[in-house]
Amino acid sequence: MDVVRKQIQVRGIVQGVGFRPFVYRLAQRFHLHGHVRNTGDGVLMEVEGAAQPVEEFLARMACERPPLAQVSETVVTELKATGETGFSVHATREEQPQFTLVSPDLATCSDCLREFTDSRDGRFAYPFINCTNCGPRYSIIRDLPYDRPATSMAVFRMCPRCQAEYEDPGSRRFHAEPNACAACGPSLTLEAPGGIRLTKNRRCARGGAASVVWRTNPGDQGTRWISTGMRCRERRCRTAAAPAQTATG
Numbered sequence: 211m212d213v214v215r216k217q218i219q220v221r222g223i224v225q226g227v228g229f230r231p232f233v234y235r236l237a238q239r240f241h242l243h244g245h246v247r248n249t250g251d252g253v254l255m256e257v258e259g260a261a262q263p264v265e266e267f268l269a270r271m272a273c274e275r276p277p278l279a280q281v282s283e284t285v286v287t288e289l290k291a292t293g294e295t296g297f298s299v300h301a302t303r304e305e306q307p308q309f310t311l312v313s314p315d316l317a318t319c320s321d322c323l324r325e326f327t328d329s330r331d332g333r334f335a336y337p338f339i340n341c342t343n344c345g346p347r348y349s350i351i352r353d354l355p356y357d358r359p360a361t362s363m364a365v366f367r368m369c370p371r372c373q374a375e376y377e378d379p380g381s382r383r384f385h386a387e388p389n390a391c392a393a394c395g396p397s398l399t400l401e402a403p404g405g406i407r408l409t410k411n412r413r414c415a416r417g418g419a420a421s422v423v424w425r426t427n428p429g430d431q432g433t434r435w436i437s438t439g440m441r442c443r444e445r446r447c448r449t450a451a452a453p454a455q456t457a458t459g
């Protein structure tokens with residue numbers, strides 16, 4: 211069998227748009243070996259396999275790219291086969307960024323909106339929900355190449371569930387750099403004038419994602435917010451309530 215190896219450098223808006231997971235899945239589909247990584251000026255990959263599937267891979271990459279990717283240039287170089295087995299997404303190599311286009315922040319996609327509004331989902335009402343098809347990009351990037359340690363998300367250590375999604379090639383959060391949930395990501399607090407905390411998404415005592423439930427009492431002067439308890443959204447956790455509090459705003 212004729213084994214070939216090619217290096218493919220792709221430039222354009224190709225970081226933060228799910229390009230590496232896309233390449234990974236494509237390589238799996240054609241049983242190719244090699245690796246892919248972000249570089250200072252785009253995405254660089256090497257693929258190895260029989261000549262025909264490698265050609266198919268290149269053709270598919272040109273026409274099936276992720277919806278948000280914009281490729282400005284693709285450079286293919288012939289290499290000697292190395293016998294590498296498996297296909298991996300490599301950590302970014304330290305190098306000086308030369309030229310790359312940064313994706314803008316992207317509005318919440320329909321899949322994330324569906325999870326956001328589903329009370330049975332682990333990210334129900336989580337304000338910072340995102341995936342490889344949507345979420346913050348430009349506003350969290352501190353340096354290039356675009357990888358989690360080079361973003362303001364670096365300080366948020368992913369919980370086991372988020373980490374598993376991040377590492378699962380079948381998940382649409384595979385290498386989603388801002389991946390987060392209420393248990394491990396940023397939280398949002400709403401305060402009334404005077405610093406009165408109205409609501410905050412937070413964890414329950416057992417570490418599950420929880421939310422404070424508020425209702426207003428319209429009979430009072432001004433708006434009176436009454437906490438009716440904190441409910442944990444983890445399915446098996448029955449932690450029901452924090453002490454009731456009131457706040458006037």
Ligand SMILES: [Zn+2]
Pocket residue numbers: 318319320321322323340341342343344345
């Ligand atoms: Zn999304």
Ligand SMILES: [Zn+2]
Pocket residue numbers: 368369370371372373390391392393394395
């Ligand atoms: Zn999480």
